[in-house]
Amino acid sequence: MSVDILSAGPMLSVQDAGRNGLRYFGVSSAGPIDANAMALANALCGNPGSTAALEFAGYGGRFRASRSVRFAVTGGPCEIRVENRLVAVGESHWLAPGETLSVGVLRGVVWGYIAFSGGIETEPVLGSRATHLRSGLGGVDGRGLRTGDGVRLGHECGGDCLRMATPLSGTRSPLFASGPIRMILGPQSNLFAPDILTRLTSETFVVTPQRDRMAMTLGGVELPALGGHDIVSDGTVPGSVQVPGSGVPLVLLAESQTTGGYPKIATIASVDLPRLAQLPVGASVRFATISREEGEDLWVAQRRDVRAMLDGLVPKPDGVLSSEYLLSCDLVGGVTAPDEIAGMDLDG
Amino acid sequence: MTPSFLPVGDRALLLQVSEIIDAAANKRIIAFAEMLRTKCPAGITEIVPTYGSLLVCYEPEVIRGAALEAHLRGLWHSYADEGAIGRLWHVPCLYGGEVGQDLQELADLKGCSADDLITMHCGAEYRVYMIGFAPGFAYLGGLPKPLHTPRLRVPRQYIPAGAIGIGGQQASINSVAGPSGWRFIGWTPWRNFDPSRSPPFLFHAGDRIRFRPVGADEARDIADQVASGALSPEPEEGDTA
Numbered sequence: 001m002s003v004d005i006l007s008a009g010p011m012l013s014v015q016d017a018g019r020n021g022l023r024y025f026g027v028s029s030a031g032p033i034d035a036n037a038m039a040l041a042n043a044l045c046g047n048p049g050s051t052a053a054l055e056f057a058g059y060g061g062r063f064r065a066s067r068s069v070r071f072a073v074t075g076g077p078c079e080i081r082v083e084n085r086l087v088a089v090g091e092s093h094w095l096a097p098g099e100t101l102s103v104g105v106l107r108g109v110v111w112g113y114i115a116f117s118g119g120i121e122t123e124p125v126l127g128s129r130a131t132h133l134r135s136g137l138g139g140v141d142g143r144g145l146r147t148g149d150g151v152r153l154g155h156e157c158g159g160d161c162l163r164m165a166t167p168l169s170g171t172r173s174p175l176f177a178s179g180p181i182r183m184i185l186g187p188q189s190n191l192f193a194p195d196i197l198t199r200l201t202s203e204t205f206v207v208t209p210q211r212d213r214m215a216m217t218l219g220g221v222e223l224p225a226l227g228g229h230d231i232v233s234d235g236t237v238p239g240s241v242q243v244p245g246s247g248v249p250l251v252l253l254a255e256s257q258t259t260g261g262y263p264k265i266a267t268i269a270s271v272d273l274p275r276l277a278q279l280p281v282g283a284s285v286r287f288a289t290i291s292r293e294e295g296e297d298l299w300v301a302q303r304r305d306v307r308a309m310l311d312g313l314v315p316k317p318d319g320v321l322s323s324e325y326l327l328s329c330d331l332v333g334g335v336t337a338p339d340e341i342a343g344m345d346l347d348g
Numbered sequence: 349m350t351p352s353f354l355p356v357g358d359r360a361l362l363l364q365v366s367e368i369i370d371a372a373a374n375k376r377i378i379a380f381a382e383m384l385r386t387k388c389p390a391g392i393t394e395i396v397p398t399y400g401s402l403l404v405c406y407e408p409e410v411i412r413g414a415a416l417e418a419h420l421r422g423l424w425h426s427y428a429d430e431g432a433i434g435r436l437w438h439v440p441c442l443y444g445g446e447v448g449q450d451l452q453e454l455a456d457l458k459g460c461s462a463d464d465l466i467t468m469h470c471g472a473e474y475r476v477y478m479i480g481f482a483p484g485f486a487y488l489g490g491l492p493k494p495l496h497t498p499r500l501r502v503p504r505q506y507i508p509a510g511a512i513g514i515g516g517q518q519a520s521i522n523s524v525a526g527p528s529g530w531r532f533i534g535w536t537p538w539r540n541f542d543p544s545r546s547p548p549f550l551f552h553a554g555d556r557i558r559f560r561p562v563g564a565d566e567a568r569d570i571a572d573q574v575a576s577g578a579l580s581p582e583p584e585e586g587d588t589a
């Protein structure tokens with residue numbers, strides 16, 4: 001029982017909830033860049049939250065399964081076909097053995113997820129199947145998946161294809177905020193002059209092509225530090241905004257190194273990190289600062305809302321897909337709403 | 349030593365003791381981290397000791413940063429143990445050769461022979477200040493002053509696992525292959541990280557390291573034994589804390 005990769009999109013990798021508790025040995029968590037999107041993909045297939053699924057950047061690829069499986073694609077809008085039939089993003093569908101699943105190009109976002117019922121069962125490494133591309137851990141030999149690879153599927157308990165009770169929309173969902181990306185200053189914001197800190201929230205940054213699962217670099221605004229950009233290395237987290245000597249900030253993501261020697265001017269709020277990471281190259285981005293307590297409140301509320309969303313999935317009606325429902329699936333914003341982050345700046 | 353507490357976003361905080369490389373601060377941080385690990389308050393997800401600070405990650409659904417900060421402050425002040433003496437490892441090192449490509453240039457730079465440089469490097473006792481950056485990567489303090497050397501302007505794209513390096517005032521043992529701007533003077537056939545081994549990580553923060561020069565034949569022999577699983581490196585008897 002396996003999924004064969006007939007053609008692999010860029011950075012197609014096996015991810016699960018990630019490797020936890022090993023940062024003190026230099027092992028970063030890996031796991032999905034957009035954990036909410038992956039959790040939704042799994043839940044739509046009836047999988048527990050820790051199940052391994054596929055993550056891709058930009059374009060998914062073509063797949064074939066050796067047994068009947070349910071699958072779901074999340075992350076943002078894209079064209080999905082089973083053979084020649086178009087099927088919807090954000091709900092699960094059956095894929096019969098031998099049928100070809102084609103997952104096209106994501107529109108307006110970068111990271112997409114494909115879950116299969118039963119999950120992907122590559123060998124766990126240090127307690128996780130998540131692929132850490134830089135250090136070659138997990139997944140298939142610690143690397144991205146290639147055309148011709150096959151990955152083993154786990155057993156599934158059977159069940160219905162699922163969808164959300166209320167279609168998800170970037171503008172209407174209570175889960176996904178709009179407006180500037182929020183950040184909490186520190187831990188080394190004291191190394192930056194007040195006018196440089198003001199730049200953080202008064203100017204517009206641009207997402208550059210220098211990005212991978214480890215970090216994304218933001219252009220357009222320079223953030224020079226007083227007295228240089230070297231600190232005695234300390235701990236980092238996904239969301240750390242490091243500023244190296246160039247003055248060009250980079251935001252660490254799921255596959256970041258665990259320690260670093262560049263000052264960290266701020267940390268992206270946990271609820272907004274996937275929104276930031278999903279922004280396409282060239283998108284404008286504005287920041288706002290909030291307190292740690294506000295960040296915690298937002299996180300706790302989002303966890304609760306995500307759980308409610310996942311618990312509230314409903315079986316799809318048998319056979320018939322109402323066109324009314326399909327039309328109501330306004331997934332243009334996907335799980336994130338990139339146009340809302342930058343507001344008018346996307347056009348200006 | 350009174351720590352300051354700095355927010356690292358909404359799911360981590362930094363307990364900072366020193367902003368410079370200081371053995372006493374590092375020792376206390378590591379001992380405190382070990383203590384926290386055994387009496388881990390609910391909601392803590394990661395404890396990462398570094399040179400002069402401790403990163404503590406937490407889950408706000410279980411504990412809020414302000415409460416955790418107060419808890420850690422109390423623990424820090426009531427905690428008297430300065431920490432155990434770290435385990436001592438005699439790490440075999442093949443100096444020079446392909447991996448230790450900077451040995452001769454460094455000796456020339458320092459105005460000594462390669463042998464003198466080796467004597468200096470393996471005559472010192474190093475302290476593992478922290479494990480970080482990549483899985484198992486050991487940052488070592490205790491590099492003799494004459495060996496302090498700035499990093500390369502342009503990093504090399506491929507340095508293998510086991511490479512023994514010098515970067516500024518620090519020394520290192522590489523754990524995984526990758527790019528690096530450090531200078532490399534040797535290679536150990538040991539693997540400080542092997543995900544298929546139990547335990548996967550050889551060194552802990554706070555351990556002590558001495559390098560033992562070996563010849564090419566012995567290095568190859570050790571590498572073969574390590575690869576086949578016949579040899580699992582151990583710390584010195586009686587030195588385990």
